[in-house]
Amino acid sequence: MPYDDKYWQKEEILPRKELEEIQLKRFRWVVRHAYDNVPFYRRRFREAGVHPDDVRRLEDLAKLPFTTKEDLRENYPFGLFAVPKEKLVRVHTSSGTSGKPKVVGYTARDLENWVNLCARCLYMVGLREKDVFQNMVSYTMFTGGLGMHYGAERIGAMVVPSGTGNTKRQIEYMLDFGTTAIHCTPSYALHIKEVAEGMEIDPKEIGLRIGCFGAEPWSESTRKKLEDAFGLKAFDSYGLSEMNGPGVAFECEEQNGLHVWIDHYIVEIVDPETGEPLSDGEKGELVLTPLTKEALPLIRYRTGDITFVMDDECSCGRTHPKIHRILGRADDMIIVRGINVFPSQIEHVLMSIPEVGDNYQVVITRKGALDEITVRVEVKDEFFTGELSDIERLRKKIQDRLREELGLRTNVELVEKGTLERFEGKARRVVDMRKEL
Ligand code: ADP
Numbered sequence: 001m002p003y004d005d006k007y008w009q010k011e012e013i014l015p016r017k018e019l020e021e022i023q024l025k026r027f028r029w030v031v032r033h034a035y036d037n038v039p040f041y042r043r044r045f046r047e048a049g050v051h052p053d054d055v056r057r058l059e060d061l062a063k064l065p066f067t068t069k070e071d072l073r074e075n076y077p078f079g080l081f082a083v084p085k086e087k088l089v090r091v092h093t094s095s096g097t098s099g100k101p102k103v104v105g106y107t108a109r110d111l112e113n114w115v116n117l118c119a120r121c122l123y124m125v126g127l128r129e130k131d132v133f134q135n136m137v138s139y140t141m142f143t144g145g146l147g148m149h150y151g152a153e154r155i156g157a158m159v160v161p162s163g164t165g166n167t168k169r170q171i172e173y174m175l176d177f178g179t180t181a182i183h184c185t186p187s188y189a190l191h192i193k194e195v196a197e198g199m200e201i202d203p204k205e206i207g208l209r210i211g212c213f214g215a216e217p218w219s220e221s222t223r224k225k226l227e228d229a230f231g232l233k234a235f236d237s238y239g240l241s242e243m244n245g246p247g248v249a250f251e252c253e254e255q256n257g258l259h260v261w262i263d264h265y266i267v268e269i270v271d272p273e274t275g276e277p278l279s280d281g282e283k284g285e286l287v288l289t290p291l292t293k294e295a296l297p298l299i300r301y302r303t304g305d306i307t308f309v310m311d312d313e314c315s316c317g318r319t320h321p322k323i324h325r326i327l328g329r330a331d332d333m334i335i336v337r338g339i340n341v342f343p344s345q346i347e348h349v350l351m352s353i354p355e356v357g358d359n360y361q362v363v364i365t366r367k368g369a370l371d372e373i374t375v376r377v378e379v380k381d382e383f384f385t386g387e388l389s390d391i392e393r394l395r396k397k398i399q400d401r402l403r404e405e406l407g408l409r410t411n412v413e414l415v416e417k418g419t420l421e422r423f424e425g426k427a428r429r430v431v432d433m434r435k436e437l
Pocket residue numbers: 093094095096097098142143213214215216217218236237238239240241242303305325326328329
C-alpha cells in the first residue's frame with residue numbers, strides 16, 4: 001500500500017535529521033554484522049586498526065577500509081556473505097561489463113527491502129495501478145529484470161515480462177496490450193525506435209507515458225531524442241548488483257539529478273586516485289555503504305562510477321540528496337593524448353546532431369606513440385544522399401562539434417544506417433584496440 005498518492009513510503013519525505021538518525025542506527029548495525037559474520041571484514045578492520053565499537057557517529061565511516069570489486073572477485077562466489085547459505089533465497093550476478101561477474105545474494109528480508117526501493121522509484125515517476133509496464137531487460141542473472149518486475153508488481157501495475165530480444169514482437173505487445181511504461185537500456189530504446197520506424201509505426205502512436213532507462217551511461221541529448229520520438233518522459237535509473245540492483249538512485253519529476261535513498265545507502269564521493277573524501281559538488285568516484293543488506297553487507301564499496309552530489313532541496317518534496325547522472329565508469333574513461341573523455345560526452349554531441357542516426361562506435365587505436373580516436377557514426381537515410389560534397393560537409397560538421405565539446409581532434413567516419421552492431425542490453429560502444437596490442 002502506498003503512503004499517499006505521491007509517495008510510496010513515508011521515509012521518502014522524512015526530515016533529514018530523522019533520516020540521519022536512521023542511518024546511524026543502521027550503520028552501526030551493519031558494521032557489527034559484517035565484523036561478526038565475515039572473516040574478511042574482521043581481518044580488514046584489524047589491519048586498519050578499527051573496531052565496530054569505534055563507530056559512534058556517521059563521520060566514523062571515513063575510518064573504515066574500502067571494499068573493492070576485486071575483493072568480491074577474490075572471494076568468489078560466496079566468501080563475503082554474512083549469512084549461512086540456507087538463509088539465502090536468491091542469487092544474481094553482475095553483468096560482467098568489466099571483468100568476471102560478481103555474485104550477490106539476498107535473504108528474504110533483503111528482497112523485501114529491494115522490492116520496496118524499486119517500487120519507490122517507479123511510483124516516484126508516476127507508475128500506478130492502471131499502468132502497463134513492459135520490462136525489456138534480461139530476466140536471468142542480471143538484477144534489472146526481476147528487480148523492476150517485482151517493484152512494478154508491488155505497485156499493482158500490469159507487468160509484461162517480455163525480457164530482451166525480438167524487437168518487432170516487443171512493439172506488437174506494446175500496441176496490443178496498451179503498454180504505458182517501459183524499462184530498458186537507453187541504447188535498446190533507440191533500437192526500438194528504429195525498428196518501429198522500419199515497421200512504419202510512429203513510436204508516438206504506441207502511447208507510452210513513462211520510460212525508465214538505465215544500466216549504462218547516457219546523455220541529455222539522448223533523453224531529448226527518446227522523449228521526442230516516443231512522446232514519453234524519460235527517467236534515469238541507477239543501480240548496481242552489489243547494492244541489490246536497480247532502485248539505488250532514480251530521477252524524480254524534475255529530471256535533474258537522481259535521488260539516492262539514504263535510509264538504505266550511505267553516499268560518499270572520493271578521489272578515484274587517492275580515496276580521499278570530496279565535498280558536495282566535487283566530481284569523483286561514488287562510494288556506497290548499504291545499510292540494510294543482511295546477506296551481503298559491503299562497507300564503503302567503490303562503485304567505479306563517476307558523479308557528484310547535488311544536495312539542494314528538490315521541488316518534489318523528497319528529502320534524499322541527489323547525484324548527478326553518472327558521467328561514466330572510472331575504467332571507461334578514455335585518456336587520449338592526455339585528455340580525459342567519457343563515451344557519454346561523445347554520445348551527447350552525436351545525439352544532438354539531427355543528421356546522426358541512433359548508433360555510433362568509438363574506436364581507439366595507437367599510431368606510433370599517438371592515440372587516435374575514430375568515431376564511426378550512422379547517418380540517417382535521408383541525409384545519405386550519395387553526394388560526396390554533402391557527406392564531407394556533414395563529416396566536418398560532426399568533427400568540429402566533437403572538437404568543441406571534447407577539446408580533441410577525432411577522426412569521423414560516416415556509415416550507412418544498419419552498419420553498426422545493435423544492443424539489447426548494455427551497449428558496447430567503445431572498442432579500444434590499444435588493449436589488444
Ligand atoms: P556491471 O558492472 O558488470 O555492468 P551491473 O549489471 O551490476 O554490473 O551494472 C551496474 C553498473 O552499470 C553500474 O556500476 C554503472 O557502471 C552502470 N550503470 C547502471 N545504471 C546506470 C545509469 N543510470 N547511468 C550510468 N551507468 C549506469
